[in-house]
Amino acid sequence: xxxxxxxxxxxxxxxxxxxxxxxxxxxxxxxxxxxxxxxxxxxxxxxxxxxxxxxxxxxxxxxxxxxxxxxxxxxxxxxxxxxxxxxxxxxxxxxxxxxxxxxxxxxxxxxxxxxxxxxxxxxxxxxxxxxxxxxxxxxxxxxxxxxxxxxxxxxxxxxxxxxxxxxxxxxxxxxxxxxxxxxxxxxxxxxxxxxxxxxxxxxxxxxxxxxxxxxxxxxxxxxxxxxxxxxxxxxxxxxxxxxxxxxxxxxxxxxxxxxxxxxxxxxxxxxxxxxxxxxxxxxxxxxxxxxxxxxxxxx
Amino acid sequence: xxxxxxxxxxxxxxxxxxxxxxxxxxxxxxxxxxxxxxxxxxxxxxxxxxxxxxxxxxxxxxxxxxxxxxxxxxxxxxxxxxxxxxxxxxxxxxxxxxxxxxxxxxxxxxxxxxxxxxxxxxxxxxxxxxxxxxxxxxxxxxxxxxxxxxxxxxxxxxxxxxxxxxxxxxxxxxxxxxxxxxxxxxxxxxxxxxxxxxxxxxxxxxxxxxxxxxxxxxxxxxxxxxxxxxxxxxxxxxxxxxxxxxxxxxxxxxxxxxxxxxxxxxxxxxxxxxxxxxxxxxxxxxxxxxxxxxxxxxxxxxxxxxxxxxxxxxxxxxxxxxxxxxxxxxxxxxxxxxxxxxxxxxxxxxxxxxxxxxxxxxxxxxxxxxxxxxxxxxxxxxxxxxxxxxxxxxxxxxxxxxxxxxxxxxxxxxxxxxxxxxxxxxxxxxxxxxxxxxxxxxxxxxx
Numbered sequence: 014x015x016x017x018x019x020x021x022x023x024x025x026x027x028x029x030x031x032x033x034x035x036x037x038x039x040x041x042x043x044x045x046x047x048x049x050x051x052x053x054x055x056x057x058x059x060x061x062x063x064x065x066x067x068x069x070x071x072x073x074x075x076x077x078x079x080x081x082x083x084x085x086x087x088x089x090x091x092x093x094x095x096x097x098x099x100x101x102x103x104x105x106x107x108x109x110x111x112x113x114x115x116x117x118x119x120x121x122x123x124x125x126x127x128x129x130x131x132x133x134x135x136x137x138x139x140x141x142x143x144x145x146x147x148x149x150x151x152x153x154x155x156x157x158x159x160x161x162x163x164x165x166x167x168x169x170x171x172x173x174x175x176x177x178x179x180x181x182x183x184x185x186x187x188x189x190x191x192x193x194x195x196x197x198x199x200x201x202x203x204x205x206x207x208x209x210x211x212x213x214x215x216x217x218x219x220x221x222x223x224x225x226x227x228x229x230x231x232x233x234x235x236x237x238x239x240x241x242x243x244x245x246x247x248x249x250x251x252x253x254x255x256x257x258x259x260x261x262x263x264x265x266x267x268x269x270x271x272x273x274x275x276x277x278x279x280x281x282x283x284x285x286x287x288x289x290x291x292x293x294x295x296x297x298x299x300x301x302x303x304x305x306x307x308x309x310x311x312x
Numbered sequence: 313x314x315x316x317x318x319x320x321x322x323x324x325x326x327x328x329x330x331x332x333x334x335x336x337x338x339x340x341x342x343x344x345x346x347x348x349x350x351x352x353x354x355x356x357x358x359x360x361x362x363x364x365x366x367x368x369x370x371x372x373x374x375x376x377x378x379x380x381x382x383x384x385x386x387x388x389x390x391x392x393x394x395x396x397x398x399x400x401x402x403x404x405x406x407x408x409x410x411x412x413x414x415x416x417x418x419x420x421x422x423x424x425x426x427x428x429x430x431x432x433x434x435x436x437x438x439x440x441x442x443x444x445x446x447x448x449x450x451x452x453x454x455x456x457x458x459x460x461x462x463x464x465x466x467x468x469x470x471x472x473x474x475x476x477x478x479x480x481x482x483x484x485x486x487x488x489x490x491x492x493x494x495x496x497x498x499x500x501x502x503x504x505x506x507x508x509x510x511x512x513x514x515x516x517x518x519x520x521x522x523x524x525x526x527x528x529x530x531x532x533x534x535x536x537x538x539x540x541x542x543x544x545x546x547x548x549x550x551x552x553x554x555x556x557x558x559x560x561x562x563x564x565x566x567x568x569x570x571x572x573x574x575x576x577x578x579x580x581x582x583x584x585x586x587x588x589x590x591x592x593x594x595x596x597x598x599x600x601x602x603x604x605x606x607x608x609x610x611x612x613x614x615x616x617x618x619x620x621x622x623x624x625x626x627x628x629x630x631x632x633x634x635x636x637x638x639x640x641x642x643x644x645x646x647x648x649x650x651x652x653x654x655x656x657x658x659x660x661x662x663x664x665x666x667x668x669x670x671x672x673x674x675x676x677x678x679x680x681x682x683x684x685x686x687x688x689x690x691x692x693x694x695x696x697x698x699x700x701x702x703x704x705x706x707x708x709x710x711x712x713x714x715x716x717x718x719x720x721x722x723x724x725x726x727x728x729x730x731x732x733x734x735x736x737x738x739x740x741x742x743x744x745x746x747x748x749x750x751x752x753x754x755x756x757x758x759x
Contacts, residue, residue, distance in 0.1 A: 074404075078509060081539070086595070
């Protein structure tokens with residue numbers, strides 16, 4: 014029921030509190046439910062949109078029109094959430110948590126970008142269609158995922174965000190924590206902006222910082238951060254980033270507008286719809302990724 | 313029971329033919345991606361996802377009292393092959409996005425076909441005679457020793473079985489960074505335009521190594537990109553005028569006489585948004601998937617996700633006519649967004665005298681709107697309705713729960729069966745409707 018003491022975010026009820034407090038609570042509850050349901054729908058729409066943008070990295074060049082429309086939808090939601098004040102809350106929560114995650118996250122992004130370059134380099138050298146990419150349909154991200162997944166921590170495919178390469182190798186505790194929070198939060202989602210909700214969103218936010226960067230920021234070539242892992246270094250030692258023209262990157266990849274504070278995009282998991290069959294496909298993909306890595310490394 | 317039609321007589325649409333495989337298991341390469349009649353209506357071309365073009369030729373059975381006509385395969389050829397862009401590590405699909413016929417100048421037929429990156433000019437010619445009686449060559453091609461020749465004869469042409477040859481005459485490549493969505497032939501019969509997501513190029517039909525960029529909406533910073541070009545077409549009579557539509561639901565008319573680069577439009581057609589229908593999906597459903605000028609050049613029709621709108625070229629602030637194609641989907645937009653159907657690009661077409669417009673929908677339904685009589689009809693392209701000359705029964709979708717007999721509820725619509733491509737014969741009431749992998753031809757029941 015309506016937890017006592019929790020602040021109502023949207024005070025929509027115009028009714029004055031009367032002696033029959035029970036009735037008022039009921040109607041207030043209904044109003045809050047409706048508004049929370051709107052927030053939830055909006056949130057789930059945002060999640061869905063982000064997933065779609067992620068999945069745009071396919072074998073065939075992604076449809077620019079579709080990407081632009083989805084990105085515009087995301088922006089619209091962000092603008093509305095900014096007006097609500099929801100955005101600011103999450104931004105603040107994120108920046109606190111972000112500092113902690115800064116180190117490892119940067120490395121992951123660099124890895125992902127490097128992998129794109131590697132793939133392009135491979136493509137250049139191989140005279141016929143890059144068999145790995147062709148048969149597996151595995152974009153660079155999944156290559157990065159394999160790399161990161163193998164050298165770093167375990168992957169928990171059950172977590173909704175696990176297929177996102179940026180989150181592989183993140184502290185797995187975060188993913189599990191999010192998962193647990195999910196179960197806890199399912200029933201009490203009326204209080205969409207309660208303190209619990211914020212925490213849940215904050216946790217997922219940290220993970221998704223990197224995924225959002227991949228989506229909106231990968232067309233900026235970043236200087237590869239020095240990788241502490243000798244295996245990684247060896248793998249990418251012969252990659253020459255200089256030939257990889259920025260324009261090519263911009264045109265080759267989905268051209269999605271970067272949206273300022275978007276690198277702080279909100280939770281992808283939590284109460285959003287489970288991202289299609291990504292968790293199951295992710296597992297089979299990982300097996301295939303071993304195969305891909307063998308080919309890339311040339312062993 | 314009558315269908316919407318032009319003129320005073322009601323048109324009754326009957327099944328005529330269906331082309332393509334019968335099995336439910338659709339091979340991806342067989343998915344039809346474009347349909348186009350030529351200027352006389354004698355030829356009907358289809359392009360598919362496998363890069364093939366199939367041309368059907370009309371054969372009119374004059375023996376029958378009803379002058380029934382049939383379209384039979386005339387030529388099949390592989391127009392585009394899959395390619396691999398090594399620099400970006402991406403495949404270039406061989407799917408034919410558009411076919412446009414050139415006006416006929418001689419015995420041969422010419423068409424332009426395009427995939428995402430390359431446009432090709434194909435010549436389709438007939439050969440029904442072959443020379444016989446060479447002096448120095450045997451019939452099988454072996455050379456005859458000149459010393460053995462005792463008499464000379466003049467080679468003659470003798471009839472042979474009709475052979476239709478398709479040969480690529482021009483290849484217009486490397487001019488588009490983004491995916492080509494439209495090609496349109498100019499009324500000057502010399503040039504044509506090709507449009508991709510961000511640019512429009514002007515070509516001369518004879519020159520392949522050079523094209524002129526006439527529209528460029530690529531922002532200096534790609535991160536600021538919020539709008540793309542979705543379709544473009546030349547005016548049917550004014551060779552200096554063309555229009556292009558955008559993903560934000562606007563249409564821009566440009567005059568090439570004004571400047572070399574037509575980034576500034578001459579006219580902007582934009583309808584103010586209806587605030588009562590505003591949602592997060594408003595922009596997506598306003599994205600225009602097709603734009604077509606009327607034959608008389610006075611109007612243009614656009615197709616967005618839920619409606620067909622007709623604009624008068626002289627009035628920019630709102631369309632003169634709006635037709636709802638499947639308004640019952642408005643409450644389902646979230647699901648349609650989830651399964652990506654909301655991004656389906658439906659095309660639309662005019663009939664020969666611009667009195668009726670047609671477009672496709674889901675569940676293999678297609679819709680016709682009679683502008684003059686203010687009537688519309690929903691018909692279905694299915695194997696069930698495909699007995700010869702069987703009159704098509706109008707269909708109805710029930711939006712609310714109270715489903716009447718013969719109505720179909722929104723929830724039982726099959727969103728995998730979509731009709732994206734339709735074409736109308738330039739003169740007669742003959743239409744070609746493409747389902748996923750089949751081409752249906754319907755005709756007016758002539759009494």
